[in-house]
Amino acid sequence: MIGLLFRKLASGIPVLFGVVSLVFLIFNLSPSDPARTIAGQNDSEEVLAAIRAKLGLDQPASTRYLLWLNDLSPVSVHSTDSASIIHFDPNEYSGIRLAGAVSGTGLYLKLPYLRRSYKSERKVSEILLSALPSTALLALAAILLALVVGIPFGILAATRLNQFTDRFLVFISVVGMSGPSFFMAILVAWLGGLVWSKNIAIPLVPIILLVLVAIFKYGVFKEKKQPVWMRSSYLITGLAVIWFCVAAAGFAPMIHLPGTGLSMNGSLYDIHVFNGPYLALQNMILPSITLGIRPLSVVVQMTRGSMLEVLGADYLRTARAKGLPEKTILWRHALRNALNPVVTAISGWFASMLAGAVFVEYVFGWKGLGLEIFRALEREDLPVVMGAVLLIAALFVLINILVDVLYAVIDPRVRV
Numbered sequence: 001m002i003g004l005l006f007r008k009l010a011s012g013i014p015v016l017f018g019v020v021s022l023v024f025l026i027f028n029l030s031p032s033d034p035a036r037t038i039a040g041q042n043d044s045e046e047v048l049a050a051i052r053a054k055l056g057l058d059q060p061a062s063t064r065y066l067l068w069l070n071d072l073s074p075v076s077v078h079s080t081d082s083a084s085i086i087h088f089d090p091n092e093y094s095g096i097r098l099a100g101a102v103s104g105t106g107l108y109l110k111l112p113y114l115r116r117s118y119k120s121e122r123k124v125s126e127i128l129l130s131a132l133p134s135t136a137l138l139a140l141a142a143i144l145l146a147l148v149v150g151i152p153f154g155i156l157a158a159t160r161l162n163q164f165t166d167r168f169l170v171f172i173s174v175v176g177m178s179g180p181s182f183f184m185a186i187l188v189a190w191l192g193g194l195v196w197s198k199n200i201a202i203p204l205v206p207i208i209l210l211v212l213v214a215i216f217k218y219g220v221f222k223e224k225k226q227p228v229w230m231r232s233s234y235l236i237t238g239l240a241v242i243w244f245c246v247a248a249a250g251f252a253p254m255i256h257l258p259g260t261g262l263s264m265n266g267s268l269y270d271i272h273v274f275n276g277p278y279l280a281l282q283n284m285i286l287p288s289i290t291l292g293i294r295p296l297s298v299v300v301q302m303t304r305g306s307m308l309e310v311l312g313a314d315y316l317r318t319a320r321a322k323g324l325p326e327k328t329i330l331w332r333h334a335l336r337n338a339l340n341p342v343v344t345a346i347s348g349w350f351a352s353m354l355a356g357a358v359f360v361e362y363v364f365g366w367k368g369l370g371l372e373i374f375r376a377l378e379r380e381d382l383p384v385v386m387g388a389v390l391l392i393a394a395l396f397v398l399i400n401i402l403v404d405v406l407y408a409v410i411d412p413r414v415r416v
Helices: 002-028 034-039 045-055 061-072 124-159 164-178 181-195 204-220 232-248 281-311 314-321 326-356 358-364 369-378 382-410
Strands: 075-079 095-100 105-110 199-203 254-258 269-272 276-279
Touching: 002 061, 002 382, 034 045, 061 075, 124 164, 124 281, 124 326, 124 358, 124 369, 124 382, 164 281, 181 281, 181 358, 199 204, 204 254, 281 326, 281 358, 314 326, 326 382, 358 369, 369 382
Parallel strands: none
Antiparallel strands: 075 105, 095 105, 199 254, 269 276
């Protein structure tokens, strides 16, 4: 297991190096002038030259690339000379000297340095680390929603193959995967935070009709041959016609239920007028639901497909022949062997949600990593954007390594 972990860590280093190089190429070879962005449009060339010298923008691209790698590397070369471009400034770097003379150039062991923001002049690492917990908590809640709801629904669809339940769950999951994040965020915010905030009005007639259908379909005709009109397609068509006729006649009584009580936007912490900041976990409900719709749909589809493959295996037929209960066969034997594709999908979705939460956080005003990236792009604050991309890439690599280790735990054959 330890050897597997080290091999995966070694394979992730070239990926991070490629991401670092690509990020530098994209953001440092663009035609925009960061010095002009910082100083403004009316400052003199002397001011712009001073800003470029301070930020190292007056150096050739190759030199800036090497300095960028030196800042990111945990083992780097620095000098104690304050006039050197590789000067080890204790206010910027956090580390210790490994080798070399007390004065002069030497090797240092330090934390990766992501530079400072062009706008606020705060350390990029501080900005990202302050925003990351809110996004990670939001993504974790969305993933838990996808797992808790998606896996049982996928099993239910697999055990009800080609029945109404299976077709309905597949249809809903396809709709969930097809909806763009920005559209779903606006829809959920509008419904949950505005339309249904105070009360939820549900028409009474369709509920009565559905109860009657359930009585006839699963009660009266449960042990008998069901008539043709009890088929799902005919039932849905008939209910729709009856409801439209009742609504057109002006008879549409409604049941009013308590609303969500949620607002359209809000962050993890709200501010009370007298007591100051306080934790507002209710603000996480709508954005986590929005963020979890697509992974939930993926989990339902992948669990269904994996279970269908596993349910026909020989060892499950043997388990049934031995008289094991069907619940034990499903949850203890079939599900464990069907989880590998689900784990892969969930790991990818969790990492991508850290990057793809930009629209969701912007719509709901959630102060996280996505909203920070959006604001940095809007202000052309390149160090923050570059640092965020590198952080997300590192999380991708780390999560993939953890998933590989989890594979070895779930399936012992992976260890070999």
